[in-house]
Amino acid sequence: MTTYYASNTSPPPNDTLVLNLSEDAWKGNAEFVVSVDGKQQGGPQAVTALHAAGQSQAFQFTGAFGLGTHDIVVSFINDAWGGSRQMDRNLYVNSIDYGTQQYHPTFSDVLAALYRHEDVHFTVGTAAPH
Numbered sequence: 001m002t003t004y005y006a007s008n009t010s011p012p013p014n015d016t017l018v019l020n021l022s023e024d025a026w027k028g029n030a031e032f033v034v035s036v037d038g039k040q041q042g043g044p045q046a047v048t049a050l051h052a053a054g055q056s057q058a059f060q061f062t063g064a065f066g067l068g069t070h071d072i073v074v075s076f077i078n079d080a081w082g083g084s085r086q087m088d089r090n091l092y093v094n095s096i097d098y099g100t101q102q103y104h105p106t107f108s109d110v111l112a113a114l115y116r117h118e119d120v121h122f123t124v125g126t127a128a129p130h
Helices: none
Strands: 015-024 031-036 057-063 069-076 081-082 087-098 102-103 112-114 118-125
Touching: 015 031, 015 069, 069 087, 069 102, 069 112, 087 118, 102 118, 112 118
Parallel strands: none
Antiparallel strands: 015 057, 015 087, 031 069, 069 118, 081 087, 087 102, 087 112
């Protein structure tokens, strides 16, 4: 599909969101979905970077998210537990990049650790000027 713009307009801006994630894999990889301001960005995705090995995997999402702050929701959708720490599937949000802004953990090695089916919210961006 080709998109055409009138001569007095420009294409909508593309904003870039990068989630840096890792997992504890047990009987399969951790899967997640992400939403920006309530709109799901694509389908479920699988993480293959192992948290215990210090790995991180970047997942990039682009769109015309607009000015101001945005609610980013990461939903862990396939938790598994076999009764011990070695038999557990978890998802870790290591850091987030939004445009030129970087969100890194302050007091731990991750922004969020998801140990069960749950959602975690992050606010990115800056307040719109008045």
